[in-house]
Amino acid sequence: MGNTDKFEMIANIYDTPERIQMAKVSSDAIRNYLVDAKSKNAIDFGCGTGLVGMSLLNEFNSILFLDTSQNMINQIKQKITVFNIQNVDTLCFDFEKESLSDLHADYIFMAQVLLHIHDVELVLSRLFDVLNEGGHLLIVDFNKNEKIVSDIVHNGFNPGELTDIMTKIGYRDIQFKTFYTGSKIFMGHDASMFILESKKGHR
Template structure:
């Protein structure tokens, strides 16, 4: 359930768990794909993955963690043999399932699961991706550990998210548990979990108005790593 809000920001709120995060994303599912900035961000992230060599070798099985309506999932389906979209929002997955059925996609599946809550999910993957999801995860390290365990040996991780931004990005910070990430700190977390070949680059820059009426640029990084 990646997000790129299009409305002006309100003052930053404390980072506290939302009352019902899944329901919040369910309510947004129908209009999710209508956002041109959201679609452009997906294209920019895919381009960054290509520059990072994520698809240089054939990818058998990919997992898109926090897939939402499948904007990234469907791009992966064109570059990987098989892709599974995983999300905790039934409404988001229903939108993706409708796309899969309409296009008769045989290489795309979905899983309803909340990794942060410890829900089980099957499979081992050659690639795990995530786009603008990690800042919605309350405790990042256990989820990243689960993604590490889900990777085959030699499998790649590709995470896209906001650089540290102080809470100005979202118009409503309910359900936002991190105001972006420091790249070095996130890389250290990945290294501590056993990942190697960790690298990061700017994938996109989102320009949007903030409360004082000015326009601020918010960089989005792509961090890649490998399970040895």
């Protein structure tokens, strides 16, 4: 996944008050879309230090924290040990490089992750294969922001365009809404965030 080197360097100082606040609004938004999830297994995709997934631990039967950065995963392992958390696992893996055929989940959620992924369609397609039939993919990210010019991240997304890509892959029942607007939250610029919910239906 893009920017892994950068994340390796900042893993131990990643949990700033701003990131904790962003994770809270993201996990609250995700929680609103969960249905009968207590018996379901989830993947926190591009989990970072697990800020979003950790606040959703009680919502699922289990969560797999997955990231391309081993240092981020190490931070989560420390939290698991310190808080004696039972229903979690970790995996360091890069879906942009290869796919995992033996990995399956009922829910996959990703918060501010897609903007770091170079080949969006490839990764969303590989995540589709990971989802169980009827499973859900939830994406939280920034709306497209023309003020941001970067060669390391996308400048947000147009959820309508994302919907077209996902429909082509096979995702169904796609809905999205903007749920949060904040000051200087995206590379120093004011920005808004959307949540997109989708389901793996029959192709």
